[in-house]
Amino acid sequence: MVKKKTCVFISGQGSNLKNLIYRSRDNSFPIKISLVVSNNRKAKGINYAKKYKIPFILINTKNRNYEFKILKELKKFQIEFICLAGYMKIISNKIVSKFEKKIINIHPSLLPKFKGLNTFERALKNKEKKTGCTVHYVNKKLDDGSIILKKMFYLKLKDDEVTLKQKTQKLEYRAYPEAIVKIFRNI
Ligand code: GRF
Numbered sequence: 001m002v003k004k005k006t007c008v009f010i011s012g013q014g015s016n017l018k019n020l021i022y023r024s025r026d027n028s029f030p031i032k033i034s035l036v037v038s039n040n041r042k043a044k045g046i047n048y049a050k051k052y053k054i055p056f057i058l059i060n061t062k063n064r065n066y067e068f069k070i071l072k073e074l075k076k077f078q079i080e081f082i083c084l085a086g087y088m089k090i091i092s093n094k095i096v097s098k099f100e101k102k103i104i105n106i107h108p109s110l111l112p113k114f115k116g117l118n119t120f121e122r123a124l125k126n127k128e129k130k131t132g133c134t135v136h137y138v139n140k141k142l143d144d145g146s147i148i149l150k151k152m153f154y155l156k157l158k159d160d161e162v163t164l165k166q167k168t169q170k171l172e173y174r175a176y177p178e179a180i181v182k183i184f185r186n187i
Pocket of ligand 1: 010
């Protein structure tokens with residue numbers, strides 16, 4: 001199997017990056033992580049790129065034309081597929097239009113509910129019975145592209161933002177790899 005050369009975009013902890021790196025070491029997993037992009041030089045996730053000797057680039061989104069720098073690097077590393085994993089910046093049309101249906105994101109709610117930030121706080125406030133995570137394609141709008149898969153769990157009375165985050169992330173580590181397998185199985 002020829003693995004798709006993939007870039008993971010991060011801004012923080014990088015636990016989904018770590019999980020994808022582990023999964024992609026499996027011969028039958030359809031992607032290889034060839035590049036990591038971070039818009040935050042202090043992102044802990046960069047350490048996983050270093051540890052597993054994956055090239056990474058730091059970008060400063062305050063620079064005009066920073067997207068051209070990203071596009072240049074994506075080209076240099078022959079990137080065919082992009083996974084957003086806690087990347088806290090909207091991907092502009094400059095990149096989306098060049099990678100149509102080739103960028104996916106994982107979001108910590110059952111989309112279309114709770115797009116954007118503070119999903120756990122909002123789920124609790126709204127007295128949701130269930131929550132979870134969604135893997136979806138990225139389009140020009142925030143958390144809006146077509147859905148690849150969702151995973152859910154039921155809230156318990158004692159759940160708070162901390163437990164919801166823990167439970168959601170645990171599901172994410174299954175959902176993201178599963179979604180990737182699903183995409184490439186269908187191609
Ligand atoms: C994840 O919960 C994901 O749903 C959201 O950002 C978080 C990133 O966590 N988009 P990590 O950096 O992968 O640990």
